[in-house]
Amino acid sequence: MIEAVGLSKFYGPFAAARDISFTVNEGELVAFLGPNGAGKSTTMKMLTGYIAASEGEARIAGHNMLSDRIEGSKRLGYLPENGPLYPEMTPASLLEFFADARGMGLRERKQHVERVVEICDLSTVMHKATSKLSKGFKQRVGMAQALLHDPDVLILDEPTAGLDPNQIRGVRATMAKLAETKTILLSTHILQEVEAMATRVVLINEGRKVYDGTVDDLGHKGQLDEAFHKLTHGEIIS
Numbered sequence: 445m446i447e448a449v450g451l452s453k454f455y456g457p458f459a460a461a462r463d464i465s466f467t468v469n470e471g472e473l474v475a476f477l478g479p480n481g482a483g484k485s486t487t488m489k490m491l492t493g494y495i496a497a498s499e500g501e502a503r504i505a506g507h508n509m510l511s512d513r514i515e516g517s518k519r520l521g522y523l524p525e526n527g528p529l530y531p532e533m534t535p536a537s538l539l540e541f542f543a544d545a546r547g548m549g550l551r552e553r554k555q556h557v558e559r560v561v562e563i564c565d566l567s568t569v570m571h572k573a574t575s576k577l578s579k580g581f582k583q584r585v586g587m588a589q590a591l592l593h594d595p596d597v598l599i600l601d602e603p604t605a606g607l608d609p610n611q612i613r614g615v616r617a618t619m620a621k622l623a624e625t626k627t628i629l630l631s632t633h634i635l636q637e638v639e640a641m642a643t644r645v646v647l648i649n650e651g652r653k654v655y656d657g658t659v660d661d662l663g664h665k666g667q668l669d670e671a672f673h674k675l676t677h678g679e680i681i682s
């Protein structure tokens with residue numbers, strides 16, 4: 445459902461991502477890990493068609509995200525790293541705007557907006573400017589926008605970054621529910637989150653993939669941090 449095929453992104457001579465290939469199969473929740481600056485967001489942006497790859501191909505549900513982006517986007521929900529776009533809009537107007545952009549009719553729009561407002565628990569903030577909301581609510585607005593068209597594929601860039609423990613709990617519960625029916629690629633720095641939810645891990649370091657395998661093969665419970673440290677310091681996990 446999510447395919448990275450030899451994806452690279454160059455900024456001048458600097459490679460933010462280099463020859464990254466992996467797939468996320470239907471129904472999987474794959475954790476996308478790597479130290480700060482490893483190239484996770486860059487790879488996710490290429491996968492969503494948000495930026496063009498310098499080399500390689502991104503496919504969502506079989507659709508090439510450069511040549512067939514509109515069809516691919518119908519199947520995809522994307523939570524960007526910095527929360528929702530257009531912070532000056534209220535959640536209500538932002539969701540209206542995205543519903544419009546996705547060509548939803550009035551009745552369909554009402555149903556979808558009501559559904560995501562409930563999933564993301566947004567009813568109390570619908571008419572406040574998004575820029576004035578707490579980090580947790582901003583993330584929820586971003587999540588609501590990603591879920592608005594009920595996509596079956598989700599790419600979520602650090603959905604729990606900067607949240608307090610209660611908010612993290614809430615977002616995790618939402619993700620666990622979503623994982624029952626959707627295919628998810630999730631970037632995070634929280635390794636307990638990986639142990640709790642992911643079936644597989646793709647780990648990148650300095651723009652290159654260094655691990656693609658099951659959580660169990662990466663390390664015993666509670667030892668993922670050691671495996672992470674080794675893989676990002678040039679060691680191989682045997």
Ligand SMILES: Nc1ncnc2c1ncn2[C@@H]1O[C@H](COP(=O)(O)OP(=O)(O)OP(=O)(O)O)[C@@H](O)[C@H]1O
Pocket residue numbers: 455459460478479480481482483484485486487525
């Ligand atoms: N537009 C750009 N121009 C130049 N360099 C960029 C650009 N975007 C990203 N980079 C660089 O590419 C590298 C990878 O960045 P990226 O944001 O993908 O990392 P990341 O793994 O998501 O990091 P983090 O965990 O901190 O969010 C970084 O060194 C970053 O500075």
